Amino acid sequence: MLDLKFINTHLEAVKNGMDKRRAKIDFILLSDNDEKRKELLLKIEELRHTRNTVSDEIAKLKKSRENADSLIDKMRNVSDTIKALDKELAAIEKAIQDFLISLPNIPYEDVPVGKDETENHLERIWGTPRKFDFEIKPHEEIGENLGILDLARASKLAGARFPLYFGNGARLERALINFMLDTHVSQHGYTETLPPFIVNRATMTGTGQLPKFEEDLFKIEGWDYFLIPTSEVPMTNIYANEIIDESILPCKFTAYTPCFRSEAGSYGKDTKGLIRQHQFNKVELVKLTTPESSFEELESLLANAEKILQLLELPYQVISLCTGDLGFSAAKTYDIEVWMPSQNKYREISSCSNCLDFQARRAGIRFRRKGGKKPEYVHTLNGSGLAVGRTFAAILENNQNPDGSVVIPEILIPYMGGLKIIRHDV
């Protein structure tokens, strides 16, 4: 959420930001409502002031056993007026709030301007895609042939877009989760958390999934609860509506959780394999920082996510999302895309964003500086470190052999109990 005062004082910059995002926003209603709000508030405060002072007088009169009936009579009118105006004000404030809560973040100044994902900016490429001298297979085929993946039976259990791993496949997924968590905790200094997988409406609103994107979420029927689409949601909200001490910043959290997405509107996209699932595993990184350090922290968060791919020896590229491709809450986002041989292209495996104070204002996450008077909003950052299912897929494809076996990346071997290669279980 943007600050109303900021919008009022920097209207052109805000409009420009929305244009760059290709978001069509009408600001006229907002300024009208804000004018009305100020007028009403002034009137109401005056009336409340009289009510407060006169009520004190009534109290004094009553104490000295004098008659206060005429004052009470007068106040009855004042009270009724206040009530009526209060209702008017509440309606206007709700309109303003509805507007603000649906307004996306402003792209940061150095974000490349562009209309959609075709205009994202390539930052760097790491590693070289391997040359195969045999007919390569997509990961779902490799997995099914090895008996470690069974998407057909998963669809019997739940439906399309659900995973079912077996044996060394299930173990590989778990190995990846443990490896990622261990690396972020012991090498990168994150605190491991294990948050709820279901959260309430306020929490979903804090990070920006609600109110605009409810159709992307799984909702628990009969409850105002939602399955998390990413652990960014519970982790970023840990300090919601709190004022935290500056000394705990930057605050770095990591978590493994399953993630649940309805994938509404993506029918026909990535229908095969593990790329797009209603349920997938993810290790997430979240940071709360001071405003002055958030971009520095974005770079290190990105580096932390990249480190996982480097250790797994998977080729990838980093791109900077253009203004038209930015997510709702993000001011700046880097995507990491891993090489997928069967598709002959790089596919998103991590998205690292700086949301500035956008989520912090929604969720009420503030901090106080040493000796500082006013609390300030923190900056929030998040990034996948990494999407586990897609990492699994990338390993299968990049490390496949002509006989259909898959080489386990060196770093994962201890996590696989010494297993170096996955062959079909006989």
Next chain:
RNA sequence: GGAGAAAUGGCCGAGUGGUCGAAGGCGCUCGCCUGCUAAGCGAGUAUGGGGGUUAAACUCCAUCGAGAGUUCGAAUCUCUCUUUCUCCGCCA
């Protein structure tokens, strides 16, 4: 699921219709004092919004879990919700 109790400032805790934004204590900050430390003394110590000021001072409005209501006036009374605790039942 049934029965009951509770929710007040950073923390503990008083307050059941009127000078209560809230006693007292602890903690914290600043100052004083004392060989050091501890103790002692004094002052200060919530958040948001508006006015005011170079900045302050100052001032107004709101906030005692959340929302609605009663009343001239609500921390205090009523209703709904949320959370926590105790007992019973059930349960991984």
